[in-house]
Amino acid sequence: MDRRGFLAAGLGSSLVGAAAVHGGEAPALGEEYRGRDKADLPTPALLVDLDRFERNVRTMADHARAAGCGLRPHAKTHKCPEIARRQAAAGALGVCVATVPEAEAMAAASIRGVLLTSPIVERRKVARMVALAQKVQKSEVLLAIGHPREVELVNEAAEAAKVVVAVLVDVDVGDRRTGSLPGQPALDLARQIARCRNLRLRGLQAYAGLASHVPGFERRAETSRQAMGRAVETRDLFAKSGLDAGILSGGSTGTYNIDSAIRGVTELQVGSYVFMDVDYRRIGGRTNPVVYDDFQPSLTVLATVVSAAHAGRVTIDAGNKALDTTVSVRGQAVAWQGLSYSPGGDEFGIVTAEKGADLPRLGDRLEFMVPHCDPTTNLYDRIYACRGNRVEAIWPVVARRERR
Amino acid sequence: MDRRGFLAAGLGSSLVGAAAVHGGEAPALGEEYRGRDKADLPTPALLVDLDRFERNVRTMADHARAAGCGLRPHAKTHKCPEIARRQAAAGALGVCVATVPEAEAMAAASIRGVLLTSPIVERRKVARMVALAQKVQKSEVLLAIGHPREVELVNEAAEAAKVVVAVLVDVDVGDRRTGSLPGQPALDLARQIARCRNLRLRGLQAYAGLASHVPGFERRAETSRQAMGRAVETRDLFAKSGLDAGILSGGSTGTYNIDSAIRGVTELQVGSYVFMDVDYRRIGGRTNPVVYDDFQPSLTVLATVVSAAHAGRVTIDAGNKALDTTVSVRGQAVAWQGLSYSPGGDEFGIVTAEKGADLPRLGDRLEFMVPHCDPTTNLYDRIYACRGNRVEAIWPVVARRERR
Known part of the structure; x- marks a missing residue:
């Protein structure tokens, strides 16, 4: 099988296409993920629902x-x-x-x-x-x-x-x-x-x-x-x-x-x-004193479990460079119960499970509600805008620093 | 005076040139600062000595x-x-x-x-x-x-x-x-x-x-x-x-x-x-137990005092988005005595002076040794490489996130 054949067949995807093999760059960052399932995104990735x-x-x-x-x-x-x-x-x-x-x-x-x-x-x-x-x-x-x-x-x-x-x-x-x-x-x-x-x-x-x-x-x-x-x-x-x-x-x-x-x-x-x-x-609202739910959390960081060698804890590929740590609160896993996140350095995060809670496995994807949205957005160059699980658009984040 | 005349004369600099007026982008980010004094750089900026x-x-x-x-x-x-x-x-x-x-x-x-x-x-x-x-x-x-x-x-x-x-x-x-x-x-x-x-x-x-x-x-x-x-x-x-x-x-x-x-x-x-x-x-070295000085701090963030309305404190344009806060230590001002930095949110930093120390004034430039180098570099898209005060080269920081 030739290289192209491998890429098309072996991976069940055309995503790793000409750009990867020939070293060129895709025309617009992340555009090739438009229309795909968010599970296909390389992590860590910044998503908006x-x-x-x-x-x-x-x-x-x-x-x-x-x-x-x-x-x-x-x-x-x-x-x-x-x-x-x-x-x-x-x-x-x-x-x-x-x-x-x-x-x-x-x-x-x-x-x-x-x-x-x-x-x-x-x-x-x-x-x-x-x-x-x-x-x-x-x-x-x-x-x-x-x-x-x-x-x-x-x-x-x-x-x-x-x-x-x-x-x-x-x-x-x-x-x-x-x-x-x-x-x-x-x-x-x-x-x-x-x-x-x-x-x-x-x-x-x-x-x-x-x-x-x-x-x-x-x-x-x-x-x-x-x-x-x-x-x-x-x-x-x-x-x-x-x-x-x-x-x-x-x-x-x-x-x-x-x-x-x-x-x-x-x-x-x-x-x-x-x-x-x-x-x-956590500040509470006028109608709900416990959770400030006037607006819904729409921004998440998608991460992958990249190591699972110890009981009760796994390592994900989102650390200080992917989830900001400017506030004392931590990212919260969405759609999982009883999980806690703590930074494991610049490149990794550590996820632990409460007693009785399911621990994610190697390769599993987790989405985290971000601790503080402004500095987290500042860490990414694009937002994957998703409708349900489908990537509907890729929105560039600009002017994170000086343009000149 | 026409626009171009203003830009050349009024600012004493040709830096704000065609790009700013015509909305185009400079050919390479920051290249126009090569050979200039680091005092000319827009802040916050990441510098290496x-x-x-x-x-x-x-x-x-x-x-x-x-x-x-x-x-x-x-x-x-x-x-x-x-x-x-x-x-x-x-x-x-x-x-x-x-x-x-x-x-x-x-x-x-x-x-x-x-x-x-x-x-x-x-x-x-x-x-x-x-x-x-x-x-x-x-x-x-x-x-x-x-x-x-x-x-x-x-x-x-x-x-x-x-x-x-x-x-x-x-x-x-x-x-x-x-x-x-x-x-x-x-x-x-x-x-x-x-x-x-x-x-x-x-x-x-x-x-x-x-x-x-x-x-x-x-x-x-x-x-x-x-x-x-x-x-x-x-x-x-x-x-x-x-x-x-x-x-x-x-x-x-x-x-x-x-x-x-x-x-x-x-x-x-x-x-x-x-x-x-x-x-x-702060970890100490083999020969110097107080300061780990086997290697010299070469990386700094250059900031500008943008507000000075209160006694004993000024505000600079370097906050959480410019100086990472992933470690408990804070950035340290270089070439000033008795100053302390604390984050003042995402966009600003607060600098206070000990009793008797000189407080910087509006418009003054300050350089800070960074708290933790890896995540700070990750916040910038270029490093201004300086020989003394002169910008000798502009080095792109790449792959801060996914390129595809």
Whole structure:
């Protein structure tokens, strides 16, 4: 049998085709798996369950519409233009991004209304954002700014490029991470912006990370209202001073139905709701105090049992490089009972079974709900979008790092 | 002033050139930074100090040569063909890899002697390795195998492809993660391999991860000798049974000068020594019990202070997505005294200063020795190789995930 014959017959599959034998690359990463069963995917692989994902997108869009609040989902969660398109199609105003490469990638994919939520102080990055704002003038690019020096940098670059750049004042409502202090310092910054000929003040951004994961709905609501209250007061100061306070962008997946009811909040920056993760599931929701099930976990990592030499434990091919470990919670096996995952180094994970539970065998596939969706997505270059067990589409993850 | 004039004059740089304005991509990622000062790099960025890196490569090669022990460095640490080439030029027999995409990428870069140290049980991955072995027959590809089922899978694929594949028996010397138990089970596996017409037994692999990071040289030596002793006994069993035990591959950066002196160990699988990291620095060495300084830290993450609104702390643009958090230690600022880093979420890091220490200011650049080199490299798509402050080369990091 010749090589080609072997590959076609011996493996019962045409997947290992010309590319493997001749050393070339497939035309698009993973495209050859479209239409196949997810059991055919090489592991570790990042999967999204389309039924759950679509329901999550719809649930959030319906909520925002009913609450009369805008939606600008955070794309740092997925870094995936295909997902941003679906969020836009469901009614989102645009997307938030955390980095300049993300902004460039989303704009390149014709996503409108890109808001850069992080501060930038490197001249070249500022110039790239100004160039982007100029390129897609019809679809407003927004920059959140938290410091007088940023105002100067962006205005200088905008002036030189003869473009007017839209900005929000980033208000620090308690995270002590980015942004101006609320009240007078934020008002001073807004006035500085208003004086700049090449900047257009559009309102405020206030992200309360300190509220997003507070366990228990009432405690979380209290924390968020207190934090966002500082932003609303600042917004009122802007309005009284005749400054544009049209936008107040904030909120998280944990507080979407809290913040959308706060007077003055005009749009939600929710990110994780499309995927969910173990870390969010445990905070409890308004109706279910035990499991936060307003949105369904749609993102999983598929792994294979590659070693089974000891009683009560097997080794899978998903370790620190496949399932992020930035939070204290661990990945959870889907469709198996009584299994526990712990990292076994960078390349491997260890799966143990409770007494009486079935231990997977060599070659078995396991899917894990991810501990924390954002940094896990950041480890992959594509998401296999599955309808049931069938791979329906392959979605590239972009801008995981600098593109230049 | 026109756009191009602005970009050339306003920024004092031609870096933000045609690509940014016209939306195209630069010909090779980051190539435009070659020859520039590292202060020009967009952050976060992964840097290697070439003087230190080259010294590390030389130190390890000299040690192996003097000890009469082979060297097959682990490429999972760097995933970088440029580095593998330098290791080969210094005398390495080849490289170890942890995944099939790494094996394919290293072979595609003409790196000889690729050893896949991880088990694979997916038919398609097995077929890919067999195809690779066939493609580069002159430069032996090796597979470490730990289970009878793997023997069957590899032999079937090799038979169908009419190729003989070289394998090592992977022996579990205490990590309980992969491999066959030592002694009789490993011997049985070796005999099974010897009976396969399309497999060629070449020896053993034994990795003692349990020894690599034991603090204190003597304790570490004791742990490693005990673990590797099991591999040596198994090797002797192979030899007595007339089986090929020519190769015994093992060892780590923490035990290189321990394992190279163990009778029967023929080659070292050291990985981290090229870069070092905070996690390895703290284990102590033979001559320096406090800091493990046999090799110099060469790998850093460059970050920028993007917010400075609070006393005693600033925010940098390197969080969980830029500095891995898989170990309990934190990144350490280089060339600054009295600073502490802690993650501030996925996008940001928080830097605080001890009393009396200088706190960096908005826009300042900081370099951090990485907590754990392997998963940090896995977050980047290129390494900026610097001679002093000058970017001398841009090295692609490849095969971070599946290429198909």
